[in-house]
Amino acid sequence: MTVLSTSLHVPVATAAASIAKTIVVNRSGTGDFRSVQEAINSVPDYNNQWIKIHLASGSYILLEGEGAQKTSIEWGDYASDSRGHDTASCGTFTSYASNIVVAGITFKNTYDGYSHTKQAVAALIAGDKSSLYSCGFVGYQDTLADLFGRHYFKGCYIQGVTDFIFGLGQSIYEVSTRTCRDSIRVHGSP
Template sequence: MRWLVLFLSVFSSITLRAPVAIASASIARTIVVDLKGGGNFKSIQQAIDSVPDNNNNWTKIHVASGVYREKVNVRNTKSYIVLEGDGAQTTSIEWGDYNGDSSGHDTETSATFTSYASNFVAKRITFKNTYNGFAKLTPAVAAWIFGDKSAFYYCSFIGFQDTLADTLGRHYFKGCYIEGVTDFIFGYGQSIYEVSF
């Protein structure tokens, strides 16, 4: 318990400005992703790629309900994105790569979702690695987070081994569900998990 108190007191001196204050930030543009074709794109990756490099205005990508079977990568040039689903129970990103699979993935490249960008926010969406670790116990990452000042609100992270890579930077998780068996949260991020389970 001492380490938690120490961690929180050290972390409280660090400012996590943009993601925590996103409610007061203005959205310059909204992009809609819908598998059924009712939006701007059918793919989350296509929507992220459409955000200009070195963007400095908040862009909301609203993802309609559905299971999006794709790997998603937010490059470090794609800052100020809010990725928002219709709900973690109804909107999910799913893929099944794992360390040592036939495609040659390692732990990092097995991730279903990877974010290198700073000032990134995700809300009400699930990140899931569908690999069944019972067959072969090996890392299969649901989300790999590198960027500084990233925040996740009411999201789910589902995997088996190495579910959430809280790798580098300052991150905030509120009301999130994190499921895994072995090392399901790992990394060197300076993070707060508030009412997460």
């Protein structure tokens, strides 16, 4: 995955900020691009303007969605798999970029950890000053890696079983819901 090398500013935070361009991703081909990665790759290096990436409804394998209940990005990888993935490389969504804003998307790691307890990260956020609004994070173990930096989560839903929020991030979770899924299940039980 390409890391964004852009500097973004939240338009809500300053009245002077405005969106210079909107890119639409739609798997049916009616948008500007069919994949999220193609849209991200189209943003020029060292961009200094606000560019909005809008995702049409649907599930995407690989930033504004049409709502966390309608737009999801899903992947089923886990740490210590046969390909040598670790916590940082098994995530459904990974962002090392600073000043990124994500809204209205659910990031789901579909790996079923009940049979083999492994780290299966839904999202790893490591850049500084990232803001996430009305997003969902769904997984089993280590769902949200709030790894490094200062982040703001507002109106988000976070679901997991074991250590479902972890990391060294200095974050604010405002009116977010954290749910421990199946909390009375013993590891290894059928």
